Amino acid sequence: xxxxxxxxxxxxxxxxxxxxxxxxxxxxxxxxxxxxxxxxxxxxxxxxxxxxxxxxxxxxxxxxxxxxxxxxxxxxxxxxxxxxxxxxxxxxxxxxxxxxxxxxxxxxxxxxxxxxxxxxxxxxxxxxxxxxxxxxxxxxxxxxxxxxxxxxxxxxxxxxxxxxxxxxxxxxxxxxxxxxxxxxxxxxxxxxxxxxxxxxxxxxxxxxxxxxxxxxxxxxxxxxxxxxxxxxxxxxxxxxxxxxxxxxxxxxxxxxxxxxxxxxxxxxxxxxxxxxxxxxxxxxxxxxxxxxxxxxxxxxxxxxxxxxxxxxxxxxxxxxxxxxxxxxxxxxxxxxxxxxxxxxxxxxxxxxxxxxxxxxxxxxxxxxxxxxxxxxxxxxxxxxxxxxxxxxxxxxxxxxxxxxxxxxxxxxxxxxxxxxxxxxxxx
Numbered sequence: 499x500x501x502x503x504x505x506x507x508x509x510x511x512x513x514x515x516x517x518x519x520x521x522x523x524x525x526x527x528x529x530x531x532x533x534x535x536x537x538x539x540x541x542x543x544x545x546x547x548x549x550x551x552x553x554x555x556x557x558x559x560x561x562x563x564x565x566x567x568x569x570x571x572x573x574x575x576x577x578x579x580x581x582x583x584x585x586x587x588x589x590x591x592x593x594x595x596x597x598x599x600x601x602x603x604x605x606x607x608x609x610x611x612x613x614x615x616x617x618x619x620x621x622x623x624x625x626x627x628x629x630x631x632x633x634x635x636x637x638x639x640x641x642x643x644x645x646x647x648x649x650x651x652x653x654x655x656x657x658x659x660x661x662x663x664x665x666x667x668x669x670x671x672x673x674x675x676x677x678x679x680x681x682x683x684x685x686x687x688x689x690x691x692x693x694x695x696x697x698x699x700x701x702x703x704x705x706x707x708x709x710x711x712x713x714x715x716x717x718x719x720x721x722x723x724x725x726x727x728x729x730x731x732x733x734x735x736x737x738x739x740x741x742x743x744x745x746x747x748x749x750x751x752x753x754x755x756x757x758x759x760x761x762x763x764x765x766x767x768x769x770x771x772x773x774x775x776x777x778x779x780x781x782x783x784x785x786x787x788x789x790x791x792x793x794x795x796x797x798x799x800x801x802x803x804x805x806x807x808x809x810x811x812x813x814x815x816x817x818x819x820x821x822x823x824x825x826x827x828x829x830x831x832x833x834x835x836x837x838x839x840x841x842x843x844x845x846x847x848x849x850x851x852x853x854x855x856x857x858x859x860x861x862x863x864x865x866x867x868x869x870x871x872x873x874x875x876x877x878x879x880x881x882x883x884x885x886x887x888x889x890x891x892x893x894x895x896x897x898x899x900x901x902x903x904x905x906x907x908x909x910x911x912x913x914x915x916x917x918x919x920x921x922x923x924x925x
Contacts, residue, residue: 637806717862760831
């Protein structure tokens with residue numbers, strides 16, 4: 499499974515967040531335009547926002563997204579577009595798609611890196627830090643509490659029941675976002691064919707990074723021929739950190755080794771949760787022997803049923819291995835590279851559009867990234883639609899997004915209540 503789920507906070511939490519960040523939203527969740535009404539760029543009042551106000555907006559919005567951000571990267575991306583493109587107009591759809599495509603080129607959790615980049619768009623370097631920290635913090639706190647319960651009682655509180663209602667609503671939210679981004683990411687027949695081929699390749703099990711690179715290179719090659727080749731070979735679009743360092747621990751410095759191992763994983767990891775599972779098993783189960791295979795599966799399942807990035811699995815493992823210091827160091831280690839990579843990426847993403855070959859490559863990556871997002875949604879739908887009621891919830895969520903201005907956070911809250919009520923009735 500390539501998705502993550504959520505423990506949803508009460509609506510009052512969202513009201514508090516929106517009271518901080520949306521003065522124009524008397525209903526607490528605000529009003530937004532319907533699909534097709536995306537802004538061409540930041541609104542006039544947004545462009546002139548004071549730095550302090552802009553930073554407060556970043557903090558409030560990404561704390562809220564961190565609380566309700568379930569469903570994995572595809573759902574996170576859909577929610578960010580709904581909040582920041584359609585409702586608030588911080589960036590245009592074109593800019594959003596470029597940032598989404600660019601973050602797919604670097605290692606680490608893509609939705610977290612997109613949040614970091616959007617924070618930079620709004621409040622520069624302070625926004626970059628604030629957006630990433632606030633998006634991660636709710637998941638860190640929840641996973642930390644679950645890890646405490648796990649080590650104390652030998653099990654985690656049941657949360658899967660909530661997913662019964664939440665998963666189909668997530669599918670509807672992502673489908674609506676895909677429809678809104680389609681015209682922006684797929685600009686013609688070429689990118690349309692590339693997106694279709696990428697979706698087929700993903701569903702056949704081809705590695706996501708290979709699909710992404712192939713899509714970008716194909717569009718670049720067709721549009722520019724061989725003119726994109728600089729002297730000496732192909733363009734170096736990014737340089738991922740390679741290698742598999744081993745950190746001997748002759749003095750008992752497990753905390754240092756724990757931090758360095760998670761720093762390594764955050765620096766080199768591309769791909770889905772399955773890839774993260776492989777890294778964790780190789781390092782912490784087989785090589786170091788700090789946790790068992792069963793504990794690793796418990797850690798991964800915690801990452802699946804909590805909001806925010808699945809990478810907070812590191813928080814759980816860190817706590818099991820070394821308590822609170824281990825949880826903090828593991829979390830910092832696995833996420834720190836994302837802040838560095840995005841900080842570097844902000845300096846070059848605009849220049850990508852200035853050159854024909856790199857602009858064509860980014861167009862290919864954008865179309866392919868949208869196809870990968872669609873592939874994840876198809877997989878999630880297969881897990882979510884288990885009976886007529888779940889199908890009905892998804893259809894209702896789609897209709898409400900089409901015909902109303904309700905914030906999707908309401909859908910999440912109601913879906914969680916339905917899932918919880920079902921668990922209580924079935925007991």
